[in-house]
Amino acid sequence: MQTHSNIRWGLLLVLLTPAFIIAAPSISGDVEKQPLNYTAIGMFLTFVAITLGITYWAAKRTRTTKQFYTAGGGITGFQNGLAIAGDYMSAASFLGISGLVFATGYDGLIYSIGFLVGWPVIMFMIAEQLRNLGKFTFADVTSYRFGQTQIRTMAAISSLIVVAFYLIAQMVGAGKLIQLLFGLEYWIAVFIVGILMMVYVIFGGMTATTWVQIIKAVLLLSGATFMAGAALYAFGFSPEEMFRQAVETHPKAAAIMSPGSLVKDPINAISLGLALMFGTAGLPHILMRFFTVPDAKEARKSVFYATGFIGYFYILTFIIGFAAIVLLSQHPEFFKAGALADGAVIKDQLVKGLDGGTNMVAIRLAEALGGNLFLGFISAVAFATILAVVSGLTLAGASAISHDLYASVIARGRSNETTELRVSKIATFGLGLVAIGLGIAFESQNVAFMVGLAFAIAASANFPVLVASIFWSKMTTRGAMIGGFVGLISAVVLTILSKAVWGDVLGHKILDAAGKEVSVGLITLDNPAIISIPLAFLFIWLFSVFDRSERAKIDRAAYDAQRVRCETGIGAEGSASH
Template sequence: MRRYATWGVLLALLTPFMLMAAPALSGAVERQAINYTAIYMFLIFVAGTMGITYWAAKRTRSAKDFYTAGGGITGFQNGLAIAGDFMSAASFLGISGLVFASGYDGLIYSIGFLVGWPVIMFLIAEQIRNLGKFTFADVSSYRFGQTEIRTMAAISSLVVVAFYLIAQMVGAGKLIQLLFGLDYWIAVVIVGGLMMVYVIFGGMTATTWVQIIKAVLLLSGATFMAIAALATFGFSPEEMFRQAVEAHPKGAAIMSPGSLVTDPINAISLGLALMFGTAGLPHILMRFFTVPDAKEARKSVFYATGFIGYFYILTFIIGFAAIVLLLQHPEFYKPEAIAADGSIIKGQLIAGLNGGTNMVAIRLAEAVGGNLFLGFISAVAFATILAVVSGLTLAGASAISHDLYASVIARGRSNEKTEIRVSKIATFMLGLVAIGLGIAFESQNVAFMVGLAFAIAASANFPVLAASIFWSKMTTRGALVGGFVGLISAVVLTILSKAVWGDVLGHTAMIDGKEVAVGLISLNNPAIISMPLAFAFIWIASLTDSSERAKRERIAFEAQKVRCETGIGAEGATAH
């Protein structure tokens, strides 16, 4: 009876939204016929993942099951799950949209997202698996003050999760708005509600298998799309680039850097954020606790890097092919967005595409595969977003329940049942926050918003994590001061940038007789300032700490190093 009741509640929640589907839309998405093929595929995916959640719920009995799937995921499975967690809406929808709008410069995000993985593979993965239990705060606080470091790590994790969630919710909202003909806010609510169900009932086991299935579907769909698109150019990338230059209003400029990141400082800052931010993302670091030992953790990163690298090659092809196949077809793109002299009417390259640049990959699927493939890719894109949102929410909930509640508030005296209950309540609250943020940031490019999340992760989480593992003189005071300096400086600089201060908060100025959005600083990505600041304050605050506790923490480094490198003492691990 409980099983049928669960399905009944799900159908009761979804049915009103399906019936509310109407042709009147708001924002950048125009009126269009509802794609019933996509809706059927979407419902099949939701039904399948709900079945996985029901199966996972029966297997989730302990905190270890809820947070880490019992540590029983293999390296290959975890590699696919990591790829599924990492290949987000920003990757599939955002990067292809950036390439469509800016050409070559869109590649900076693809390369930046990818090059962080060798850092994780060679420096972080094994150490995290050997030192931690459920969250990366377990590693950061291993030889330091539990209350201080876990509080700081939980706060920084929640900030990163919040920024990352914005991108996923915006992508999901736009996708369902385009697909079902629903108002944007209703679409965001649907995504938030489904995500809560996955995490609350299925925990990490359900999240992992949703991510694995999503990774296989996404890689398959993107491969077919890229091959079908290249086939229209005789499988010649040269011909594709030549026609893209002819079709794009910017002409040959799309094959040169500088249109998206306009100066070297911003380029370096963005590169630092994307490279080192990966090693500070709580939902990615959490995945290394789902495998049995450090060897499987390394294998996870190896497989994930291969899958992710291959996928980013596909997004580059998809973005350039879309320039030709969408700009030259009025059914996908409005010709009035281009002036008589061939130049872009300001702001119209994005507005001219139905759904904006975040929907480039979806539109290309329709162009190369018709209605059936559009339905498949739309359902896959939705699966992509749900899988990532579920992983993010689980990471945020575990930071609240395991790091704040169990370790700080209850001081280790809570039981597993209470901890899991707190985690589920936190999941519900995070779901509400995600829905609110998704509605507030509707107009932002999803890849850019994820770039900001990476900058905060690179400034607040990575310096503390790296120093705690590799620097023997680091102390609790150093970690606390450096972590908060990195977090606060990254958030403040992000708010003062044009992307938030101008584009989101609406501050403008008259420049050359035109009202344009402006920021209080010219730096759009703060990592070049905030990340060195974090390391500098960790160094200064640690070296000036001569307390007795600091001395004990420095002595404890040798024991930590042995466990890091051998795995002796790690849960479920043996020396190797």
């Protein structure tokens, strides 16, 4: 009874929070102060209330670790496919990619295609094996036949870093959205997102997260379909006419129809492509979703449905981005005062002068096409989707701390479910505070680009260890641990040294030939995957082949038993560790 009372008070507090926010005076920030859009705010609060109601419903059905981490394993393949799509179609997908296409044109496709092509890797290589070997986290798979302490520690650390980078993008997107709707200062908006995220995970667990993601996936696909259709209607349903007018309107002119605006050299293009392709198979919050289905067959169905939904959605974001170039230029009220001349948008200010930045392109287009009502719908759905994504990320991070580090490494399997759940909820609170801090620090970054960095780390640290542990019989604990840490450290260090972090975030700048300050990095590589992924595989191979320890003999001898379980699923309902 005490638990249910706490749930009621917690949800009541969060439901009342937006009311205090609306009553508070607007504070000018990066987004210029505008009159409150009460239609949009009303729909926004309605969606938040509905999703919190789902969380309350789920909270009463979440009592065990299996229910908290994996919704009891009772989600069907179709439901899980929709939930994965709802998880994946996040701030980076909806806000970030449409903003990239708006700003750079053709090159925005590299993110759309990159995010999508990772799914066949999961479907054909690891979905079935993952479900058969794992229990709660992907570390259950990577540590199946290896030393638990070393591998789980490495997997948990890499998962937490990936979660942290991925959270940045979601927090930035959601913070900008709340800032735009409520006229709040950015940091306050990010704080609100963090509080709601904690409530979702602490009270509802995976059951709440799954059903919220399913509902939001349906709503977001419906809204994006209507938006793309309405945008094409403005051009007589002629993509050719849309592209022609976009070229005439955009400050880069014909350059937006060819590569080179965003990724300027082949090495960076290949590196980004590798990160996006293989990073999907290393994202802990996505891999965790395969444990919510009852068997390997449903896991394969999950990827099949998710690939279809996500592929369709990315086509829509491409239309939205190009149509916005033309249609937003016809709405000077969406631009800052400095971007206007005689009431019209200055061509050179089309990208830089948009109020709220390029991350708000899709939201502004919704207002242009459907007025306050459609703006409210799209804003609410976009924000609700982000909430579900950050909830999934936080749940993955909390499970890495409670299940992999606490239960398996610190307590060495002697903890009970009550204690493990308590550790998960404490970890959720801590991760929420970290997410708020990172969201504020990375305010100026494009959200799709920040997710690209998270993908690079996942592709470098998690993917090589996961694939090698499943398919290579000679891999050892030493090889997995050293190779995983080398991939992780090299990806993080190279990311910090890149212009995006070293220059844009840490503030290292130089004067160019025109005397203007520009950000610089210590390396010219924007994405580290082309170096860090091969390094991880190299060190896994090197330290496994030359490992002659007694532990190595045990690791190799256990491969045949692991292979049987991988292919047949025999014993998959039990614990994945020995």
